[in-house]
Amino acid sequence: MNLPTKRKEMMNRLLKGQVVKTVLAMIQEGTSITMDQVAARCGVSKGTLYNYFKNKKDLLNYVHEAVITPIKKGSSKIFKKNIPPMEKIYAFVGNVFDFQREYPLYFKFIQSQRSAADAVTERMDVVIIPLVNVCREGMRQGQFMDADPYVMAAMIFGSVVGPFESLTYRDEPLQDLEKLKQEIVRFLDKCILKEQERSS
Amino acid sequence: MNLPTKRKEMMNRLLKGQVVKTVLAMIQEGTSITMDQVAARCGVSKGTLYNYFKNKKDLLNYVHEAVITPIKKGSSKIFKKNIPPMEKIYAFVGNVFDFQREYPLYFKFIQSQRSAADAVTERMDVVIIPLVNVCREGMRQGQFMDADPYVMAAMIFGSVVGPFESLTYRDEPLQDLEKLKQEIVRFLDKCILKEQERSS
Amino acid sequence: MNLPTKRKEMMNRLLKGQVVKTVLAMIQEGTSITMDQVAARCGVSKGTLYNYFKNKKDLLNYVHEAVITPIKKGSSKIFKKNIPPMEKIYAFVGNVFDFQREYPLYFKFIQSQRSAADAVTERMDVVIIPLVNVCREGMRQGQFMDADPYVMAAMIFGSVVGPFESLTYRDEPLQDLEKLKQEIVRFLDKCILKEQERSS
Amino acid sequence: MNLPTKRKEMMNRLLKGQVVKTVLAMIQEGTSITMDQVAARCGVSKGTLYNYFKNKKDLLNYVHEAVITPIKKGSSKIFKKNIPPMEKIYAFVGNVFDFQREYPLYFKFIQSQRSAADAVTERMDVVIIPLVNVCREGMRQGQFMDADPYVMAAMIFGSVVGPFESLTYRDEPLQDLEKLKQEIVRFLDKCILKEQERSS
DNA sequence: TATGAATGAGACTTCATTCAT
DNA sequence: TATGAATGAAGTCTCATTCAT
Structure with a gap:
């Protein structure tokens, strides 16, 4: 790779990164x-x-990929690991909390820029189906x-992602996310594990 | 009410009904x-x-109202009833199943036509907050x-609404919705009730 | 003329009169x-x-005729009279004051509903040219x-019609229109008549 | 200012100038x-x-400004000068003749594109009120x-602006505008000045 | 004859995309 | 390669006119 190409490559990344940040900020703000x-x-x-994107759709796809890739990666890494299923669930909770900002952003993105059908499909492929498999x-x-693994997976997804949406609606604001995480884990334990398997 | 007015009233309902059906179908399809x-x-x-709607916003509001009103009505009736909390949860499950078509439609609608923020707010006001109160x-x-009532409410919502989205993604299609309902109810029992309260 | 025809004729006049009043009121208000x-x-x-007017243009033409006809009639009667020229000027002043409401309305009408060119043409035909002839x-x-009769005619027109427009802009409101009329007449005397002809 | 900006600036003026010319021509023709x-x-x-105008209103405002600004500037310069009142009147006549094309265009513009009320207000503010003050x-x-200064001002306005409108209606066309100007000045002298003040 | 719902041409405006510089 | 002016398809909305009842 020669110098000009290197330089070009750098510009490319710089601009595309800027585009991702900008578009996400705009979605956050609700501006069109x-x-x-x-x-x-x-x-x-x-x-x-x-010059950098073929058209608007291409640009949005790029942003979409940029948001979903780390999430997907984290997810697939977790679900492919050779660890007990419940450990996978814990890891999933950890992943959602690690991407506590990216997760809602991701959902906002697919909600605002994609068809509703696409949104569902993505959620299925990236999260629900793997969760179903873990439950099985x-x-x-x-x-x-x-239990019906689809019901259990939906429950897990709801219990983990849902509380983030209600954060600002709580009567008494919750400052410590770590506490929330523990609450969720404790709750999942009771809902998922057979009694004899529970630690507490 | 004289004849022409009656007739007009009928036409009014006919067209507006047609509009609701059409818009929902288009949202379903993902067409703009x-x-x-x-x-x-x-x-x-x-x-x-x-002649029937002041402008596009008015039309979409009408569709929104048409979709949300029966759901809201059902919800508020349930949550105001003077019955044990778990009965309310059961009734909520029944309501979602009764509106098995309208529910996802409603969420698709607010996702596609309103800002993401609005979508969350509505979900909070109509479903989550009442569920939180029932849990409390x-x-x-x-x-x-x-448990944290917000986590529990999110769990309930996820467990009840989520499975509808995964219906078409199941390996072996589920024909009998009644069975799914029983599965969900059984599952909620185990996740919500203290052991001594459970019937089974 | 049989009864039904008579009745029809009456309805015709009633409605058309109402239309004229309504349109003029709307022009006055500045509503479109x-x-x-x-x-x-x-x-x-x-x-x-x-059923009463072929189309909008026809309706507006009718209103136009209704406004201009009495003014035109008054004007032509004055200018055809066999009286000394200055008496015609006085009569013209009287006519404008008699139609103190219709005059500005008329001008507002042609300004708002007709092309600027039409407006000028009408003013010329109905008022200026006859005044030019009187001056000659x-x-x-x-x-x-x-003096140049066109200049003198323009002066007369300006002196008589103009003050109506400035009525609401006066520092100290003028209540008595009769006084204004006398002012105008006195002023025109001095501008038009040779000195030996003046009464005062 | 660098080259591209210069160029843009030029295009900007070129197009906006073209727009002004076009709109005025259309008003002249009476086309909508x-x-x-x-x-x-x-x-x-x-x-x-x-790209050049925010919306139609903005465009029309621009045309309006383009027409009225030179007239306003000329007017205000005259009326603020420290010269005898009659000299101001003469200067006003000169100004109207200098803008012999813009003046009627201006009035046509506000008549056709603004409410009648606005048209009157503008005429008052820009011309009549200053004339009233000069007369006082x-x-x-x-x-x-x-004399009543409002009547005298109206007379002056009518005598100076009116003859332009009747130009094309004259029996024998007047080629020499200078002659018309002298006629008007001579006429105004007789109508405004006390006898002992007149030069002729 | 009276009605007013339906129509559709045409107005204003936005915005993704192109292309000359 | 970067620019941003120009483009025009497509969207929202108004209103004069028609026509079935």
Whole structure:
């Protein structure tokens, strides 16, 4: 790789990174994503944007990938690990808390920029189906309670992701996320594990 | 009420009903909602649409109301009833199953047509907060397990609504919704009630 | 003329009169003239309006005629009279004051509903040209000062019609229109008549 | 200022100037001003128009400013000068003749694009009220005849601006505007000044 | 004849995309 | 390669006019 190419590569990453940050900020704010606005807030011209992205859809796909990749990676790493199923659940909780900012952002992104159908599909592929498999595994190994794995997976997803949405609606604000995490883990234990398997 | 007024009233309902059906179908499909398209698919001209709705926002609000009103009504009736907390949870499950089509539609609607913030707010006000209150009530009365009520409410919501989304993703399709309902109820029993309170 | 025809004729006049009043009021208010609004304010349906007027242009023409006809009549009667030229000027002043409401209305009408060119043409035909002729007559008879008759006519028009527009802009409001009229007449005397012809 | 900015600035002026010319021509013709038509006659696309003007109102305001600014400037310069009142009147006549094209255009513009009320207000503020003040000054100094200053101002305005409108209606066309100006000045002298003040 | 719901041409405006510089 | 002016398709909305009842 020669110098100019290196330089180009750097510019490429710099700008694309800026685009991701900008678009996510705009989604957070609820402002509508126009190429004009993205260009202006990235400090480049609209034309330049089109040198880096084929079109708007391409740009949004890039942002989407940028958001989902770390989450996906974390998830797949967890679910592929050779550890007991309940450990996978704990790891999943940890992952969601680690990406406490990216998670809602990701959902906001697919909600606002993709069709509802796409949003569901993605959630299924990335989170629910793997969770279903973990539940099945846990049941097969006799550690998890018997239940419809799809119901159990939905329960897990709800219990872990849902509380983040209600954070600002609590009567008495919760400062310590660590405490919330422990609450969730304790709760999942009781809902998932057979009694004899529970530590507490 | 004289005849012409009656007739007009009927037409009014007919068209507005048609609009609701059409818009929901379009959201389902993921096609973007334009006044042109809505008019065309309702078999009327664009102008006619504007005789019935002040503007696009008004039209979407109408659809929103049409979807949310029965759900809200059902919800508030349940949560105001003077019955044991767990009965309220059962009734809530029943309500979601009764509106098995409207529920996801409703969430798709607010996701696609409103800001993400609005979507969350609505979900909070209509479902989560009442569920939180029911959980608090159950805990105070000693029937529910001790837990963070927000976590428990999120769990309930996830367990009841989530499975509908995964219906089409199941390995072996589930024909009998009644069975799913029983599964969910059984599962909620185990997650919510203290052991001595459980029937089974 | 049989009864039903008579009745029809009456309805015709009644509605058309109402339309004239309504349209003029709307022009006065500065609200935009739509067939919907005219119909509503006349207490009839839009369809009915189209039974009485071929189209909007036709309706506006009717209003125009209704406003201009009395003014025109008054004017032409004055200018055709066999009286000394200065008497015609006095009569013109009287006519403008008699139609103190209709005059500005008329000008507002042609300004808002017709092209600027039409407005000028009408003013020329109805007022300026006759005034020019009176001035010429007065000069020929040796009673009026020598001047360009078009300038003198413009002066007369300005002096008589202009003050109505400035009524609300006066430092100290003028209640008595009669006094204004005398001021104008006195002023015109000095501007138009040769000195030996002046009464005062 | 660097080259591209200079260039842009030039284009900016070129197009905006073209727009002013076009809109005034359309008003002159009596054709209705639509963004489509303005764009077409300026040889640009509708979108381009919106790159230069925020919206239609903004565009019309620009045209309005372009027409009124030179007139206003000329007027205010005259009326603020420290010269005898009659000299101000002469200067006013000169100004109107200098802007012989812009003056009627200006009035046509506000008549066709603004409410009648606005049109009157503008005429009052820009021309009549200053004239009223000059008349008062002249009367106080004993050079002008005693009269209602509002009537005298209206007379002056009518005498100076009116003849332009009747130009094309004259029996024998007047080629020499200088002659008309002298006629008007001579006429105003007789109408405004006390006899002992007149030069002729 | 009266009604007013339906119509659709046409107005204003936005914004993704192109392209000359 | 960067720029941003120009473009025009597509969207929202208004309103004069028609026509079935």
